[in-house]
Amino acid sequence: xxxxxxxxxxxxxxxxxxxxxxxxxxxxxxxxxxxxxxxxxxxxxxxxxxxxxxxxxxxxxxxxxxxxxxxxxxxxxxxxxxxxxxxxxxxxxxxxxxxxxxxxxxxxxxxxxxxxxxxxxxxxxxxxxxxxxxxxxxxxxxxxxxxxxxxxxxxxxxxxxxxxxxxxxxxxxxxxxxxxxxxxxxxxxxxxxxxxxxxxxxxxxxxxxxxxxxxxxxxxxxxxxxxxxxxxxxxxxxxxxxxxxxxxxxxxxxxxxxxxxxxxxxxxxxxxxxxxxxxxxxxxxxxxxxxxxxxxxxxxxxxxxxxxxxxxxxxxxxxxxxxxxxxxxxxxxxxxxxxxxxxxxxxxxxxxxxxxxxxxxxxxxxxxxxxxxxxxxxxxxxxxxxxxxxxxxxxxxxxxxxxxxxxxxxxxxxxxxxxxxxxxxxxxxxxxxxxxxxxxxxxxxxxxxxxxxxxxxxxxxxxxxxxxxxxxxxxxxxxxxxxxxxxxxxxxxxxxxxxxxxxxxxxxxxxxxxxxxxxxxxxxxxxxxxxxxxxxxxxxxxxxxxxxxxxxxxxxxxxxxxxxxxxxxxxxxxxxxxxxxxxxxxxxxxxxxxxxxxxxxxxxxxxxxxxxxxxx
Amino acid sequence: xxxxxxxxxxxxxxxxxxxxxxxxxxxxxxxxxxxxxxxxxxxxxxxxxxxxxxxxxxxxxxxxxxxxxxxxxxxxxxxxxxxxxxxxxxxxxxxxxxxxxxxxxxxxxxxxxxxxxxxxxxxxxxxxxxxxxxxxxxxxxxxxxxxxxxxxxxxxxxxxxxxxxxxxxxxxxxxxxxxxxxxxxxxxxxxxxxxxxxxxxxxxxxxxxxxxxxxxxxxxxxxxxxxxxxxxxxxxxxxxxxxxxxxxxxxxxxxxxxxxxxxxxxxxxxxxxxxxxxxxxxxxxxxxxxxxxxxxxxxxxxxxxxxxxxxxxxxxxxxxxxxxxxxxxxxxxxxxxxxxxxxxxxxxxxxxxxxxxxxxxxxxxxxxxxxxxxxxxxx
Numbered sequence: 001x002x003x004x005x006x007x008x009x010x011x012x013x014x015x016x017x018x019x020x021x022x023x024x025x026x027x028x029x030x031x032x033x034x035x036x037x038x039x040x041x042x043x044x045x046x047x048x049x050x051x052x053x054x055x056x057x058x059x060x061x062x063x064x065x066x067x068x069x070x071x072x073x074x075x076x077x078x079x080x081x082x083x084x085x086x087x088x089x090x091x092x093x094x095x096x097x098x099x100x101x102x103x104x105x106x107x108x109x110x111x112x113x114x115x116x117x118x119x120x121x122x123x124x125x126x127x128x129x130x131x132x133x134x135x136x137x138x139x140x141x142x143x144x145x146x147x148x149x150x151x152x153x154x155x156x157x158x159x160x161x162x163x164x165x166x167x168x169x170x171x172x173x174x175x176x177x178x179x180x181x182x183x184x185x186x187x188x189x190x191x192x193x194x195x196x197x198x199x200x201x202x203x204x205x206x207x208x209x210x211x212x213x214x215x216x217x218x219x220x221x222x223x224x225x226x227x228x229x230x231x232x233x234x235x236x237x238x239x240x241x242x243x244x245x246x247x248x249x250x251x252x253x254x255x256x257x258x259x260x261x262x263x264x265x266x267x268x269x270x271x272x273x274x275x276x277x278x279x280x281x282x283x284x285x286x287x288x289x290x291x292x293x294x295x296x297x298x299x300x301x302x303x304x305x306x307x308x309x310x311x312x313x314x315x316x317x318x319x320x321x322x323x324x325x326x327x328x329x330x331x332x333x334x335x336x337x338x339x340x341x342x343x344x345x346x347x348x349x350x351x352x353x354x355x356x357x358x359x360x361x362x363x364x365x366x367x368x369x370x371x372x373x374x375x376x377x378x379x380x381x382x383x384x385x386x387x388x389x390x391x392x393x394x395x396x397x398x399x400x401x402x403x404x405x406x407x408x409x410x411x412x413x414x415x416x417x418x419x420x421x422x423x424x425x426x427x428x429x430x431x432x433x434x435x436x437x438x439x440x441x442x443x444x445x446x447x448x449x450x451x452x453x454x455x456x457x458x459x460x461x462x463x464x465x466x467x468x469x470x471x472x473x474x475x476x477x478x479x480x481x482x483x484x485x486x487x488x489x490x491x492x493x494x495x496x497x498x499x500x501x502x503x504x505x506x507x508x509x510x511x512x513x514x515x516x517x518x519x520x521x522x523x524x525x526x527x528x529x530x531x532x533x534x535x536x537x538x539x540x541x542x543x544x545x546x547x548x549x550x551x552x553x554x555x556x557x558x559x560x561x562x563x564x565x566x567x568x569x570x571x572x573x574x575x576x577x578x579x580x581x582x583x584x585x586x587x588x589x590x591x592x593x594x595x596x597x598x599x600x601x602x603x604x605x606x607x608x609x610x611x612x613x614x615x616x
Numbered sequence: 617x618x619x620x621x622x623x624x625x626x627x628x629x630x631x632x633x634x635x636x637x638x639x640x641x642x643x644x645x646x647x648x649x650x651x652x653x654x655x656x657x658x659x660x661x662x663x664x665x666x667x668x669x670x671x672x673x674x675x676x677x678x679x680x681x682x683x684x685x686x687x688x689x690x691x692x693x694x695x696x697x698x699x700x701x702x703x704x705x706x707x708x709x710x711x712x713x714x715x716x717x718x719x720x721x722x723x724x725x726x727x728x729x730x731x732x733x734x735x736x737x738x739x740x741x742x743x744x745x746x747x748x749x750x751x752x753x754x755x756x757x758x759x760x761x762x763x764x765x766x767x768x769x770x771x772x773x774x775x776x777x778x779x780x781x782x783x784x785x786x787x788x789x790x791x792x793x794x795x796x797x798x799x800x801x802x803x804x805x806x807x808x809x810x811x812x813x814x815x816x817x818x819x820x821x822x823x824x825x826x827x828x829x830x831x832x833x834x835x836x837x838x839x840x841x842x843x844x845x846x847x848x849x850x851x852x853x854x855x856x857x858x859x860x861x862x863x864x865x866x867x868x869x870x871x872x873x874x875x876x877x878x879x880x881x882x883x884x885x886x887x888x889x890x891x892x893x894x895x896x897x898x899x900x901x902x903x904x905x906x907x908x909x910x911x912x913x914x915x916x917x918x919x920x921x922x923x924x925x926x927x928x929x930x931x932x933x934x935x936x937x938x939x940x941x942x943x944x945x946x947x948x949x950x951x952x953x954x955x956x957x958x959x960x961x962x963x964x965x966x967x968x969x970x971x972x973x974x975x976x977x978x979x980x981x982x983x984x985x986x987x988x989x990x991x992x993x994x995x
Contacts (some may be wrong), residue, residue: 031727071829144826150803151786151828156751163831241804247787248802269700282692287704291714310825312789312798314807317735321728328720328727335716342683343708349692353902367679371672378723380730381665383797384650387789387824452651453793455647455824458832462949465820466646547698 020522028565030114031522035121036100037418042125043092048485050084050133053077055482058142058442062475064463074459075142076161080131083165085181086265088128090399094268095124098183098207100418104513104520105201107192107529107536112185114563120179122573127171130577134164141165144457146258147228149239149250163587166225167580173218173225175575176272180214183207192512194531198292200316201511202285205292209299210264216303217260220541224253228303233587244557248313263302265399267295268408270337273359276409277341279347279507280356284535286396287340294333294340301330311379312386320379327377329537334370353507354428358409361436365401369394372447376402387457390450396443408435408488416502419495420519428490434484445470458561504552510535523560568610575603648793648820655795656776656839657734657811664730675719697871734797738810742778745769749781749801750790750826751973752834753935753948757928763853764928766777766935767948768837772846776812784931787826792838798824813840822949835949856938856994857926901989907988915977917987923994933973942995947972958991959984 026034057077060069069077099117103110111117134140139160143152152162187208191200200208228250230236237243239250278285285291307315307323315323341363350356372394376382385391408431416422449470454461461467505514512529513520515537533539541549578599585592643652654657679933690699746757747769757764771777781790783801791798796811823834841849912918920934928936940946943953950969951957963984966975 071832075829075831123623142829147824148787148826151826156786156828165952200682239804246804248805281690281699283699284701284703286702287709290704290709312800313802314799314809317732320731320735324727324731325724328724331720332713332716336713339712340678340704340709342679342686343688343704345683347699347702348690349696350690351692360683363683367676367683371676374672374720374723375665375668378664378668378727380657380661380727380734380797381668382797383734384661384665384793386798387791387826388650451650452643452646453650455791455822457826458822460832462835465648 006319014025023292025565026187027570028567030110030118030563030565030569032099032103032111032114032117033418033522033524035095035117036098038121039099039124040090041417042121042128043089043096046084046128047086047093050081050089051482051485053081053084055478057081058475058478060459061461063472064468066460067457071197071459072142075144076135076140077459079165080458081143081473082133083169085399086145086261087169088124088131090265090403090407091176093122094207094265094403095120095171095179095269097268097272097407097410097414098179098210101414101513102183102186102207103190104417104516104524105204105511106187106190106195107512107525108186109524109528109560110192110563111182112190113182115566115569116178116182118566119569120175120182122570123171123178123576125177126573126577127168127175130171130608131164134161134168137164139164141168142157142577146254147250148254149228149231149247152228152232152250153240155240160584160588162228163584166228167584170222170229171580172226173222173575176214177218180211180218184211184215187211192529192531195536195591197266198289199534199536201271202274202288202291203268203271206267206295209295210267213260213264213267213299213302217257217264220253221257224250224257227253229587230584233583248310250304251310251313255309256303256513258309259306260299260302262395262398263299265403266406267299269362269403269410270295270404272410272413273341273362275511276355276359276413277344278535279413279509280353280359281345281369282351282508283344283348284510284538285340286343286346287336287501288534290336291340294336297333298330301326301333306332308377308382309600316357324377324379328374331370331374331377338367348362353412354423354425354432355409355413355507357432358405358412359427361432362402362405362409363437364394365397365405365436369397369401372397381415385450387455388447388450388478389454389456392456392475393443393446393450394437396446400439400443407436413507414513415495415508417513417518417520420500420502421495421498422502422506423495424491427487427494431487431491433486434480434487438477438480438482438484442474442481444479445474445477449474478597505537505548508547510538512536514554515540515549517554519555523557523562525556526555526560564614566610566613568606568613572603572606572610575599575606617963640678648822650793650797654793654815654817654819655792655813657796657809658792658794660730660733661797664726667726671719671723675716681725686709738778739776742776743772744778744780745771747779747781747790749783749785749790749823749827750933750935751785752830754788754790754823754834754836754968755784755932755936758850761850761854762927763850763925764922764936765853765925765939766937767835767945768839768943770839770841770846770849771813772843773813773816773840774843776810777811779808781807781809786827787825788827788834791824793819793821794819794838795840800825813838816840816842816845818944820949830969833950833969833972834946835945837944837949853925853939857928859923891932904986904989905993907986908988911983911987912990915979915987917977920974937991937994940994941992955992958988962987978995 026038029035056069057074060066060074099111104511122177137160141164142161143157143165147162147165151157185205227238231238231240237245239245239247241247274285274291304326305323308327309321372390375390376385411426412423449467452466454465454467502518504517515529516525529536539548579596582592582595582599585595620728643649650658651662653662673921730942735951746759748755749759753767755764756769778886779790781799783803785803787800787802789798789800790809795813796809799807799809801807819840821836821838823831827834831909920932921937922928922932923937925936925938928938945951946953946958947961947965947969951961961968963979963981964976965972966976
């Protein structure tokens with residue numbers, strides 16, 4: 001009953017209602033759903049790229065003294081793997097769900113600034129390409145995703161590698177900041193009548209907190225990168241000790257951004273599984289208010305723990321104690337979340353569909369990542385663990401076992417809503433088990449090998465230190481992990497070939513997105529819904545005394561006012577990218593100043609036309 | 617029935633293999649392990665980790681156990697009625713906020729104690745060693761003995777070693793997993809670390825902070841020696857300087873070679889004039905040595921490497937070679953210190969450690985034998 005298939009007549013009618021097609025419609029789109037799909041598709045390609053980089057790393061480390069990769073290639077690969085997965089995969093995969101789901105879950109027709117939304121996407125895409133074009137110049141970033149000074153100074157990194165990284169991150173930062181403003185305003189202003197803050201779906205809440213983190217954290221890295229740019233291009237010495245600068249300044253700036261960044265990566269996944277678990281437990285989220293406030297608390301504390309990345313710099317006992325204790329404190333709200341998720345399952349009627357499997361996998365894996373996190377909140381113990389594979393294990397349990405499991409749960413959960421097709425359950429479950437096994441085989445031994453003294457970021461290790469066996473096992477695990485995503489790809493392709501068969505509400509959903517057709521029409525809601533409580537759709541069903549609502553009809557959108565398509569966001573995005581690309585030219589040759597002038601002119605032209613274009 | 621038995625025996629085999637695998641994980645198989653502390657600092661870190669791991673295991677088993685129990689206990693069946701719609705339970709939520717807080721308090725107390733212990737001022741009688749990180753090797757200076765060496769840190773067991781550390785270029789991290797832990801080094805500030813070694817032996821260690829293309833090849837050895845052995849090593853090293861008295865080497869036995877090195881050092885510091893060591897038996901050896909000495913001067917080696925352990929100049933780009941002949945490894949843990957490897961290294965360092973600051977000096981295969989003999993004599 002829950003997975004009714006639409007009949008052919010309905011499917012044809014759906015196509016009949018003016019869905020725009022063609023490349024131009026995608027280039028000029030300002031529809032949050034299409035932008036969400038663009039974010040998702042682009043980020044998934046970058047995720048595959050980052051995954052291939054990881055596999056190359058694992059091949060290299062599969063045996064001691066391996067020469068599969070040269071040292072510089074290895075350093076490029078681990079730098080780009082980290083940078084790609086953080087900025088080009090996990091963040092934009094979350095942005096896919098922000099885009100697609102926030103307006104639907106709060107009962108809005110679009111985001112607050114649809115063209116700014118398109119601009120964010122294009123800047124993200126071009127920033128990602130800018131970073132990766134470095135491969136063609138044989139100058140991919142090679143200083144680590146954390147870019148510690150003073151290795152990044154012109155003296156020790158004379159090539160363009162660091163330039164690509166610092167300018168690429170600036171471009172991506174603009175995309176993130178623009179998107180953060182947009183979603184922040186959308187959530188504050190565009191909620192449907194009756195959708196009070198404390199009635200918002202938990203995914204919207206966690207997304208909201210994420211936007212606040214983005215708004216507060218990204219300016220810091222922006223400043224740090226500008227200082228670095230001045231050091232590299234214009235001869236200043238902010239981070240250069242020989243000129244009176246301080247490399248530790250970089251570490252502070254980087255981690256004041258970098259630690260909140262960790263929560264930027266994980267909070268959306270917290271939100272996703274807080275949606276999935278109640279639906280597949282057929283029971284509301286346990287302790288809603290505690291979930292909201294623990295999220296807020298985590299975000300707040302997230303700005304007060306940055307120096308736990310820097311215990312090895314020798315900050316002295318007072319600073320060490322402060323940052324150790326604040327770091328430990330974060331375990332409390334995180335624990336509350338885990339207990340509340342289990343509390344949600346407790347007493348429920350658990351439906352083990354694919355999204356639920358990934359959500360449970362998230363809880364199980366995130367517990368491990370959280371516990372190892374407590375272990376390096378203790379400075380004396382951390383002084384042994386930092387910069388070893390123990391840390392690599394920890395953050396993969398959080399970033400992969402957490403974020404990626406959560407995002408994958410969201411992908412299976414919302415796929416029918418986004419594409420009108422249900423992914424194959426059998427392949428989905430195969431994906432889950434392969435991923436769970438591959439993940440643990442890859443990353444669990446890293447705890448062991450790290451505590452036994454294997455440092456990170458080394459392109460090889462000598463035989464005789466005992467690292468051989470565990471590294472070989474890890475490499476095998478990585479390929480199982482890669483295989484799991486091959487299964488996902490097969491599932492996607494197979495599903496794509498089938499007709500749209502997903503009903504509006506395949507899972508007996510609790511939130512508003514399940515009240516409208518799959519995929520939604522351009523205007524989302526023919527009539528803006530009125531909300532009477534949390535789990536708005538369950539409320540409606542309860543009032544009407546049914547478990548499923550009748551399939552919503554696709555209607556003509558006549559009379560619904562929607563924003564016009566526009567290509568000026570794309571022009572402006574090209575302008576932004578050109579500005580940073582031309583700064584690179586300027587950094588290496590004064591004649592580049594003309595390119596900077598031309599790029600700024602292009603940027604202003606784009607923004608000017610955008611500003612005076614009728615919004616529709 | 618038979619199938620079940622076969623399956624069960626296979627399961628037992630698998631479990632045995634798993635157990636063997638876990639035994640294989642014991643710290644003895646990992647010379648660079650952090651889990652077998654042999655010094656006071658490392659023990660503080662290890663004890664703290666032990667305490668935390670116990671709590672973590674308890675939490676892990678309980679929470680994952682409850683999760684797995686819930687998965688089986690609340691498995692939904694088709695046609696189940698809607699479960700009871702609970703929204704929360706204030707008492708339960710307070711309990712599971714307070715319990716983690718108490719557990720954290722239980723680990724916070726030993727943590728803070730350990731922070732202050734490890735940040736304490738080292739004992740007054742501590743042996744001070746200055747550590748300087750270089751791309752990609754380590755310099756060790758003993759101000760108390762006016763000695764300098766590289767890539768092998770000799771320390772006495774039972775006496776606290778106080779490290780005062782810095783960097784010549786980028787960030788590195790000095791890491792002594794067996795005795796202490798890590799401390800980053802910087803070009804613009806001094807960082808400190810101390811520890812007391814309790815067990816003698818030779819231990820591998822390596823740089824902890826990513827420091828460029830050859831970060832992976834920035835390893836070093838810690839040689840923890842009995843106090844009398846350490847004193848003997850210091851006494852021997854103090855002969856490797858400009859003030860050492862010259863003796864003529866005879867046979868290529870170890871003490872002879874040592875004397876040769878003393879003479880070689882003197883020659884080098886005297887301004888590059890070559891003296892042929894005397895003695896009939898050592899004639900061939902001496903010729904090689906002299907040619908090596910000459911090449912050392914003419915190929916530019918001397919511009920980056922000092923051969924004197926005493927009064928060694930500061931700010932050299934390459935490692936001090938006063939006792940290079942006696943070291944276990946060359947090129948910062950890259951190669952075992954054999955004559956063959958030393959020759960390979962002298963001829964083509966860029967092929968072995970790409971990006972290393974030592975250029976290919978155009979030493980031919982036949983030429984290489986002389987500097988090998990020359991360096992080997994520097995014990």
